Amino acid sequence: MLSKSMQDALNKQVLMEAQSSQAYLAMASWADIQPGLKGVTQFFFKHSDEERMHMLKLIHYINDRGGFAVVPALAQPVLTFVSLKSAFEELLNHELAVSSSINDLVDSALKEKDYATHNFLQWYVMEQMEEESLARECNDKLELIGDDKSGLYLFDRDIVSMGGPGK
Numbered sequence: 001m002l003s004k005s006m007q008d009a010l011n012k013q014v015l016m017e018a019q020s021s022q023a024y025l026a027m028a029s030w031a032d033i034q035p036g037l038k039g040v041t042q043f044f045f046k047h048s049d050e051e052r053m054h055m056l057k058l059i060h061y062i063n064d065r066g067g068f069a070v071v072p073a074l075a076q077p078v079l080t081f082v083s084l085k086s087a088f089e090e091l092l093n094h095e096l097a098v099s100s101s102i103n104d105l106v107d108s109a110l111k112e113k114d115y116a117t118h119n120f121l122q123w124y125v126m127e128q129m130e131e132e133s134l135a136r137e138c139n140d141k142l143e144l145i146g147d148d149k150s151g152l153y154l155f156d157r158d159i160v161s162m163g164g165p166g167k
């Protein structure tokens with residue numbers, strides 16, 4: 001059975017994953033109306049779906065352990081971006097914040113000696129390592145590309161096969 005404090009902490013993570021899904025959905029919609037970003041659009045839509053899956057996994061876990069998963073209200077995410085680079089910078093910053101939140105949860109689980117939750121969270125720890133690494137790779141590539149249009153063309157083409165989150 002989850003403690004009240006662990007249930008509340010996990011519900012905060014439900015909110016964070018839902019916000020992530022919403023933020024990447026907005027990035028997808030923005031990319032969708034930019035010329036020549038079909039690959040990036042696909043990447044953001046897929047990433048949004050992955051975040052929803054992260055949220056659902058938490059909801060099932062909370063309820064399975066005798067808690068009550070709260071479906072949260074969501075604020076409107078950022079809708080437009082000055083550049084593709086700035087969208088990917090936001091994505092990386094977002095993932096770093098999620099990693100930090102997961103680390104805090106792991107810490108709380110250990111302090112409470114809630115080893116089942118600690119074990120459950122290990123999947124998220126690994127997932128965050130992958131997501132951070134992928135987000136950094138995208139930012140590094142965009143930094144190299146700068147304003148080079150042929151570089152951007154290749155980036156958009158290649159991002160579809162870069163595995164994506166949760167690969």
Ligand code: FEO
Nearest residue numbers: 017051054098131
């Ligand atoms: Fe589920 Fe990308 O954090």
